[in-house]
Each structure stands twice: as C-alpha cells, then as structure tokens.
Amino acid sequence: MNWIAWFIIACEIGFWVFIIAGLFARYVFKQQKLGIYLLAMSPIVDLVLLIATSFDLYRGATATIAHGVAAVYIGVSIAFGKSMIRWADERFQYYVAKTGPKPVKRYGLDYAKHYFKGWIRHVLSYMIGCGMIGMIDWLIDDIERTAALVQIAKVWTIVLIVDFLISISYFIFPRKKPEEG
Template identity: 40%
Template sequence: MIYAMLVACEVGFWVVLLSGLLSRYVLRRRTLGAVLLACVPLVDLALLAFAVVDMQRGARATIGHGLAAMYLGFTVAFGPKLVQWADVRVAHRFADGPAPARPARFGPEHARRIRGNGLRHVLAFAIGMSLLATAILVVDDPDRTGNLGQVAVGWSFLLLVDLVILARYTLWPRPEPAGAE
C-alpha cells in the first residue's frame, strides 16, 4: 500500500507544481498560483503522515516508509530551487519571460553550484533523518521499524558520495576545455 501512495504522491507533487505554474502564467491568477506552489510540500507531508499511520496500525516498515521521510527532506531542501527552475522555464514559454540562463559547466561558478546542491543534500539528509527518528519513536516498535535503519544507511552512503563529489569540484574545479568559447 505504501508504494501505491508513493506513486500517487509523486504524481500529486508534479500536478500541484504544474497547476501552480500554469495558474500563475497561463490563467494569470498569481495568487492562486502562489497558493498552489505553497501547497507543494503538503503532498510530501501527507505521504509521511500516511507512512507513520500505516506503521502505527501494524504495518512493518519498508523502504517505502523510509522514502516518505526522504521525500519531505528533499522537498524542503530542494523544493524552492526546483520551483524557481520550473518558474523561469514556464515564464519564458508562456509569459514572454527571459530565456533561462545556462548553468556554468566549468570553473569556480560550476564548483559553487555543486557546493550549493551538496549543502542542500546535507539539509535534506538532516530533515529526513530527523523524520525517520521521529517515526521510529512514534511507532515505538523496533521489530516493525527496523527497515528504516536500512534507509538511513543507504542515504548516508549517497550523502557521502555527494560530499566526495562536492570536495572534488571545490578543490579541483572542472577546467574549461581548450578552444571553448
């Protein structure tokens, strides 16, 4: 059941996001668009609430239950940047906004962007781990919440890889290729 809810909330996330942007730029209803965009994190909050209630009612935690915490962490940490990214593109397409700037692919500016994303990942990790710990405390049954530890270990590994990449680009920024404009 949790996996069906994950899929439904993923679809819901994009529907709410696109509805907010289309309301803002196609329908020219800026207030409605702002309200819908503010509701984007509520989709992931509903997913997390479902996961905790599901475990409280006796379900054994699965990786899907852990993903609910990860989704909310990522939405809080990366959501504003994602909305900004989508906003620029929809504004350009539907409201004669400026063309989106291409992100730097080389040098210090590229390294700065990588660092920003790495720090957002650290924030997402902190939020997600806090939510996982809270879910474990609320359910209060180690036999049913044990799989949440696997999520924590897997996510810790991914964060470590991300931090290694961040360090690599910080210490040795990608040089611009010879002959590039």
C-alpha cells in the same frame, strides 16, 4: 507493492502537478493568485504523505522501504522544495511562456559553489529525513518493525558521502564551457 508505495508515487506526481498547474496559471492564464495558491499546495502534499505514513505505522504496520522513501521524499522536498520551484519557474518562463531570460548555465568555480550549496541542502534533507526515521524508530521501539528504515538511512548516508565527493571534485576539476574543453 503496498499501498504506501503507491501513495508516495501519487504524492510525487501530485507535487509536480501542483507546480506545473501553478506555473500555467501564473504565466499562461495570467492568474497570479491562483498560481500562488497552486504552488502553495505542493508542501501540503508532503504533509498528507507524512500523515499517511505515520497513520500506517501507528496502525501496526511493519516499516518497509516505502516508509523510508517517504522520509527521504519529505526531507528532500522540505530542503529543496523552494529551489526546485524556482528552477521550474525559470525554465517555464523561458521555454513555455517565452517571457523570461534564458536560464544561466554555470561553469568553473561558480558551478562548484552552486553544486556545493546543493550538497548543503542535501545535508539538511538528510537531517530531516533521518531525524524522522530516528523518531519513528524511537516511537515504535521495535527493531524488527523498523529494520527497513535503518537500511534506508544507511544507504542515504552512503549517497550523501558520494555526493560530497562529487561536490568537492568540481572544485578540483572545474566544469568547463563546451568551447573550452
């Protein structure tokens, strides 16, 4: 595995470390400002990843699947970042800090709408990630060096379509409460 793949893994770990540390600072140690600062560091991790992958390709590296995964990661992080932090915050408050309400489980039409909104975020992340892939492809202008990026975009297109079909299926076959089904 090349260094960029390890760097992506480190960034993903760093993203969640900052979120967990921020939540601990907020709810366990009652340090609101520190908690906000730590939570605000999670997008900085994405920026560092973007700079690192850009630098690697600028130096002449041939794009690998890892470079494509970096684009996916950045797109997903931008599109889902706020909702992922909110999700973690709700669960941390309830399960760890014992200060918040129990997270709501969704069923029926409510779940279908919520999942579809997630699919819309998936489209946004796809546009960001594939936009980055397209820009890198255009800037490098060497199909042999960017072939792995195009492969990632193709696979992601299939994943997006499958996610759409799953999303629509929840409107046709609504998720039922355990006692109903």
